Amino acid sequence: MKYLVLVFALFANSVLAHSLKGSWQLVSGFYVDEQGQTIDYEGLKLSAIKVVSDNHFSFITMADGKFWAAGAGDFEATDSTYAERPVHTSYPVPADGQFRFDYVLDGDLWQKKRWQDGKLVEQEVWRRMP
Template identity: 25%
Template sequence: MKYCNYPAVIITLVFLLTIGCQEVHQQKALASPLTGTWRLLTGTIIQGKDTTVTNYTINQELIKIITDTHFAFLRHDLGKDSTTIFVSGGGRCKIDDQHYTEHLDFCNYRAWENNTFEFEYKIIGDTLTTIGTEKVEALGINQLNIEQYARVK
């Protein structure tokens, strides 16, 4: 019969589990509060003297998925007629305490690809607000974009 030191084995297992749990907790603590899935509620575009406010909860839906390194967005209308709309894009992103930068690598509107957009962001509860200037020289676009999102749980 082989000798087994059960107390030592149990102590070792508890120690290893504790270290593993601490590493998972530290990884979660390092994740930005911006990471997750967000549903766009409203978008405000200010271009020169013109302001357009869009309510994205009426007849359409847009979600944005943000990780620490990448983002993607998907938008579609809720209709079923010949005017259906589907918009998608994504790419790399960089996040710090107040700024969120997107580099749009993929977009079904190809003229928007390979552009970088910087936003300031603020999170209050489960609401995310972003504000930044979008410039796409090839399209003559230079506009202020203010968006408000709700966290998807």
């Protein structure tokens, strides 16, 4: 029985990773900066592509046609949470080494929210690329 549970857990994790697997284009979003101000991605003219494999992610973001940020590393996902552990980045990584999001996958849209101390500090919407 123990082996059946292990096989199911590994299969479930593989299915979840597969549901996020692919190339994604940023649609919209915002983040809260160090001063507590909400910064809308549209105002920054951000565009980004994120690639998710079975166990790894990478992305590059441009602001009005110029480099903004990039990162790559591994991740873990459940049916409602997604945690990136960046290894290579152009930005500071939190002390615990990860960014945790709640997410909803609705067809070709991936909506992610990140909370800090009970406050929404980042929200993104990504569209799966053909």
